[in-house]
Amino acid sequence: MLVGVAGAVIPGLPGSSLILTAILVWGFIHGFSGMGFALGIAILVLLLSILIDFLATYWGAKQSGASKWGQIGCLVGFGLGFFGLLPALPFGGPLVGMLIGPFFGAVVGEFLYRKDLEFAQRAKISVRAGIGIVVGTVVGNIIQGVLALTTVIVFLVTTWPPISG
Numbered sequence: 001m002l003v004g005v006a007g008a009v010i011p012g013l014p015g016s017s018l019i020l021t022a023i024l025v026w027g028f029i030h031g032f033s034g035m036g037f038a039l040g041i042a043i044l045v046l047l048l049s050i051l052i053d054f055l056a057t058y059w060g061a062k063q064s065g066a067s068k069w070g071q072i073g074c075l076v077g078f079g080l081g082f083f084g085l086l087p088a089l090p091f092g093g094p095l096v097g098m099l100i101g102p103f104f105g106a107v108v109g110e111f112l113y114r115k116d117l118e119f120a121q122r123a124k125i126s127v128r129a130g131i132g133i134v135v136g137t138v139v140g141n142i143i144q145g146v147l148a149l150t151t152v153i154v155f156l157v158t159t160w161p162p163i164s165g
Contacts, residue, residue: 004017004018008145009144016144019152019155027039052144056136056137057074057137059136063136068113072109079101080105081102102130103130103134106130107127108126
């Protein structure tokens with residue numbers, strides 16, 4: 001579950017699904033006694049996390065005026081960063097790549113999309129789009145982290161009395 005909480009905040013790790021899996025494993029071992037509420041919260045948080053992922057990125061893109069090209073670039077940058085394929089990042093591994101890759105990907109995608117503008121204006125709009133998408137993603141990850149931590153606390157509070165008693 002602790003890995004799940006970390007995964008809710010770190011991009012690319014399945015936080016809420018890890019927490020739900022841990023609760024299900026616990027339930028199989030202990031017979032699901034008194035776990036209905038915690039299990040329901042975990043399922044709800046998993047569904048909310050998926051929605052928050054989408055909405056936070058969309059919100060960040062919309063607030064900054066990013067196009068679909070910027071959003072696609074963000075995803076491509078994330079993938080390249082995750083696998084350590086960004087040439088500017090010979091250090092830091094996947095974690096740094098997952099944080100920096102989406103920004104650079106969004107900037108490149110938006111820059112390619114805005115080819116009808118002059119260079120300085122293209123660059124300004126592209127950087128703004130990159131920052132907006134990354135800010136939206138970070139805000140979404142923080143919300144997911146709070147939800148994940150809440151799920152673990154609910155699980156502990158609802159299952160602790162039956163275990164200790």
